[in-house]
Amino acid sequence: MNPLSDHLHDEDLIAYALGESDASRSRAIDAHLETCETCRREYVGLLDTLGTMAFAAPGRVPPPDLRSAILEAASKEPLAVAASDPDPATARRRRRTWGSLSGWAPRIAIAGGLAVVLIVAILALPQDSSSTRSVPLVGVHGAVVVTNHRAVLDAASFRPLAAGRTYEVWVIHAGGARPAGLFAHGAGNVPVSGAVGPGDVIAVTAEPAGGSPQPTTTPIAHAQVE
Template identity: 30%
Template sequence: MTGRSLTDHDVDLEAYALGLLDPEEAVVVAQHLEACALCRNELHRIEETLGWLGTAVRPVEPPPTLRNRVLVEADPGDRRRWRLAWAWGGLAAAALLLLGVLLLAVTRLERRLDEFASQQERIAAVLARADWSTVVQGEGAGFPPEVGRIYVDRGGRDGLLVLGGLERPEAGRVYQVWLLRADGSRVDAGVFLPDRAGSALLLIEAPDDWTRYRGMGITVEPGPQGSTEPTGQRIAGCNWDWSAWARS
């Protein structure tokens, strides 16, 4: 089961290491790092790389006796040239560090653009195949009667959940989607956090065809990875009866 929104390793580690994330994003990444050894190792590697960039051009301090002798023997013009050379060395080191930071930022941006384009293609494909949809009803206190809609292809396994009007959960919590089987068991369908406007979009890949499920629910669970089974308050959901929706 995969739900593309906040996956185990889908974090901006380069941006986190560079301090480019806003506070809310940084908190989410920090919570993920607490539970993910793989990402902690990757962050350590990135921080080592940044440290290397900062020392890649290291000025070598000459022995004090040599420096004093040169200063005594050199005329004022030579001194200015010598100081200028040291200044250019410092500028070169700073330029190299800046170049490294820019390269990391460009790489991050390119990756995000590729991921965005890929997600848009998947969304378009799911909507093109979808032959059924239903309203997701708000159930928790403070939630509107309707919080979104789910689109599915009854003969397939892909689905698209579009939500709005959601409040941000408490710090350290996420929303988790569950698919309900006919026997009452629940299957994890992914976790997500809404944006500042209260909107969220989640691509769902069910382990079985959608006709094997009779509904969906959303609960509040510990972040960033959610729970193996529902433990928190259910804030939204929907039920369906496939027998009433026979294919035409």
């Protein structure tokens, strides 16, 4: 894709505003809008006009319980951390659900197999291999730092949760998920309780205050220990 040094065509602007540009075109247009004040003004004006069209819909009153349903659903949601993606639809597609975690099973199994190989390899090594590894988190800016089967989660970037909710850390391996500690927004470094091994996935969910024995919501962030 060319870097779009010229101003955007009307066709590009309209397609992008209506959400019809394909992914690579969208990226190029978005990058151009970031730097070109003229096109940005044009785009914002177009989006604003399209937004005003909403008022042409006949005015209807939503059912009274919709408000509480939305607030209730929001209270159960982990707060996704600001993604750089301007389109919430694609940001949403990136989110994992526990359902899709079942897709991890083969990977965890493979990782488990690898772990055996690794452990054999590690046992064969002299025991001063106290190497520290940092694995970046997926989903939230941060990392898990692992030293000698102990892990610490850098949780500085996790956002505040709704009242009555807490972050919970999980260690997921082929046998399931085990709780590995709670933390709140602003916690900084959080020790992951218990030992972690190669192939384990460290995940974080938002849970009701006090934590849950098993995860009940979508993981917000995860990292796989190497």
